[in-house]
Amino acid sequence: NAGVTQTxxxxxxxxxxxxxxxxxxxxxxxxxxxxxxxxxMGLRLIYYSASEGTTDKGEVPNGYNVSRLxxxxxxxxxxxxxxxxxxxxxxxxxxxxxxxxxxxxxxxxTRLTVL
Amino acid sequence: AxxxxxxxxxxxxxxxxxxxxxxxxxxxxxxxxxxxxxxxxSGEMIxxxxxxxxxxxxxxxxxxxxxFQKARKSANLxxxxxxxxxxxxxxxxxxxxxxxYIPTFGRGTSLIVHP
Numbered sequence: 001n002a003g004v005t006q007t008x009x010x011x012x013x014x015x016x017x018x019x020x021x022x023x024x025x026x027x028x029x030x031x032x033x034x035x036x037x038x039x040x041m042g043l044r045l046i047y048y049s050a051s052e053g054t055t056d057k058g059e060v061p062n063g064y065n066v067s068r069l070x071x072x073x074x075x076x077x078x079x080x081x082x083x084x085x086x087x088x089x090x091x092x093x094x095x096x097x098x099x100x101x102x103x104x105x106x107x108x109x110t111r112l113t114v115l
Numbered sequence: 116a117x118x119x120x121x122x123x124x125x126x127x128x129x130x131x132x133x134x135x136x137x138x139x140x141x142x143x144x145x146x147x148x149x150x151x152x153x154x155x156x157s158g159e160m161i162x163x164x165x166x167x168x169x170x171x172x173x174x175x176x177x178x179x180x181x182x183f184q185k186a187r188k189s190a191n192l193x194x195x196x197x198x199x200x201x202x203x204x205x206x207x208x209x210x211x212x213x214x215x216y217i218p219t220f221g222r223g224t225s226l227i228v229h230p
Contacts, residue, residue, distance in 0.1 A: 042206060042222040058145030097216045100167055106160035
């Protein structure tokens with residue numbers, strides 16, 4: 001039982017390059033999330049998918065796109081990377097978004113540097 | 116306005132002593148949930164404890180307890196008998212019905228346990 005997996009673990013990009021961060025969960029969860037973590041800022045939500053077939057913007061969606069490929073997979077794409085997107089990216093999943101108790105399970109994170 | 120406020124950027128505690136990490140929240144919803152996560156230096160996010168707004172008693176999980184003061188809108192994490200392995204970042208988070216139960220995180224508190 002792998003939980004939430006993310007690839008890659010580390011990535012260095014040049015400004016303007018594109019890349020896709022991959023996330024998969026094997027817990028049959030309906031909801032998935034992408035966060036970025038910057039020093040002193042906590043976790044900020046980029047996009048989320050409440051259920052398969054839906055995606056919604058979070059707090060900081062600019063410069064990103066997402067795809068909920070199927071129930072297991074939720075990818076995050078940077079079309080034209082900028083230095084401001086240097087961050088640690090976390091994918092998470094939860095059973096659903098309905099109700100106050102839905103523990104999130106997090107992936108190990110992707111450390112992205114944009115030069 | 117921040118939904119979750121953690122006012123202590125850094126805290127120090129002696130091994131075996133208790134420590135309280137502060138968290139205040141802002142919501143007008145009657146239904147919400149409060150979470151604490153631990154992030155050690157290895158980077159993974161570890162769920163610690165949950166408190167629901169309708170729960171009559173403070174949540175406890177082993178050495179972790181949540182001091183829930185609803186009228187003050189505070190949900191402080193108490194770690195008893197601190198261990199060196201407790202050194203980490205700690206994040207408070209909230210899910211509220213008005214926010215579609217999408218979690219919002221505080222900026223975190225860095226805890227260092229001294230031997």
